[in-house]
Amino acid sequence: xxxxxxxxxxxxxxxxxxxSKTQINDKEMTDKEIILQSYKDMYSYMVSKDTANxxxxxxxxxxxxxxxxxxxxxxxxxxxIADGTLNYYSALHENSDVSINGDTAILTGQSKVTxxxxxxxxxxxxxxxxxxxxxxxxxxxxxKSQASTY
Numbered sequence: 426x427x428x429x430x431x432x433x434x435x436x437x438x439x440x441x442x443x444x445s446k447t448q449i450n451d452k453e454m455t456d457k458e459i460i461l462q463s464y465k466d467m468y469s470y471m472v473s474k475d476t477a478n479x480x481x482x483x484x485x486x487x488x489x490x491x492x493x494x495x496x497x498x499x500x501x502x503x504x505x506i507a508d509g510t511l512n513y514y515s516a517l518h519e520n521s522d523v524s525i526n527g528d529t530a531i532l533t534g535q536s537k538v539t540x541x542x543x544x545x546x547x548x549x550x551x552x553x554x555x556x557x558x559x560x561x562x563x564x565x566x567x568x569k570s571q572a573s574t575y
Contacts, residue, residue: 456530457523460558460565464534467567468516476503484559484568492552492572514539514547528560535575551575 454462463482470479480503487499497505505511520535538552557569 456525456560456565460523460525460530460532461521463558463565463567464521464532464554464556465518468513468518468536468538471506471511471513472515474506476507479503479506482567484561484566487567488569490569490571492574510543512541512547514541516552530558530560530565532556532558 467479467482470476470482480499483499485499487502489497489502491497502511506513515538517537518534519537521532522534523530523532533553533555535551535553537549539547539549541547551574553573553575555571555573556567558565559568560566
């Protein structure tokens with residue numbers, strides 16, 4: 426079993442260590458850096474509509490609460506990105522804050538996001554996303570996100 430977990434983690438580019446640091450592409454990163462990278466990767470995957478890799482950042486029970494109050498589970502959210510209901514064009518990251526407590530963390534990120542969503546026109550928002558993370562098997566995963574403006 427340990428060998429299988431190591432192989433799977435290695436294939437994903439993650440090799441966990443016992444000191445809350447992880448090797449990603451030959452660079453040792455702290456948990457905070459990994460969580461911040463997850464945030465940046467999320468936007469990159471949303472822009473490129475790479476729902477396969479976006480899915481890997483989230484738990485199966487992930488939920489997104491849009492600024493309108495609409496709640497989407499993981500599968501609905503990914504489908505809306507794939508089918509163009511949610512179109513993301515760019516994100517310019519301005520501020521972020523990470524708080525870690527054991528195997529849970531909260532990230533609040535502020536980015537200027539250009540998108541066209543739910544049939545509306547292309548617009549740039551000052552979008553704040555608050556993420557709740559959980560560390561499972563040495564990997565930080567997003568399990569909830571709530572959007573607002575700043």
